[in-house]
Amino acid sequence: MNYNTLKDYTGxxxxxxxxxASLLALTSGCVVAVRPAPAPVVYEQTxxxxxxxxxxxxxxxxxxxxETVGIAPGPGFLWIGGYYHWNGRWxxxxxxxxxxxxxxxxxxxxxxxxRGGRRVYFAxxxx
Numbered sequence: 001m002n003y004n005t006l007k008d009y010t011g012x013x014x015x016x017x018x019x020x021a022s023l024l025a026l027t028s029g030c031v032v033a034v035r036p037a038p039a040p041v042v043y044e045q046t047x048x049x050x051x052x053x054x055x056x057x058x059x060x061x062x063x064x065x066x067e068t069v070g071i072a073p074g075p076g077f078l079w080i081g082g083y084y085h086w087n088g089r090w091x092x093x094x095x096x097x098x099x100x101x102x103x104x105x106x107x108x109x110x111x112x113x114x115r116g117g118r119r120v121y122f123a124x125x126x127x
Contacts, residue, residue, distance in 0.1 A: 080124070082095035
């Protein structure tokens with residue numbers, strides 16, 4: 001074996017090792033990107049205002065619609081479950097998140113009762 005052949009073999013592992021180290025350094029980095037929070041989605045619809053009086057209705061409400069409660073769009077939002085509202089006929093008001101109109105306010109859910117042989121409806125409202 002001559003000196004030139006030995007020199008070629010001894011430098012080869014060093015070249016491979018440095019190439020491998022360079023490749024690993026370039027490809028093994030971890031990139032962390034912070035995504036901005038998505039814009040909150042608030043579903044709003046008109047809700048009858050004020051404390052309701054008794055409304056005599058001509059028929060029972062249909063079976064309730066089952067809903068999935070999503071994630072609140074932010075702090076201070078309360079879930080108001082869906083309900084049927086009487087407007088001359090039953091209309092479904094889907095559940096949604098809402099902010100109370102003032103601190104300590106509570107949502108009084110709509111309810112239906114049978115009184116004195118009559119069907120009576122009370123609309124939901126903030127108290």
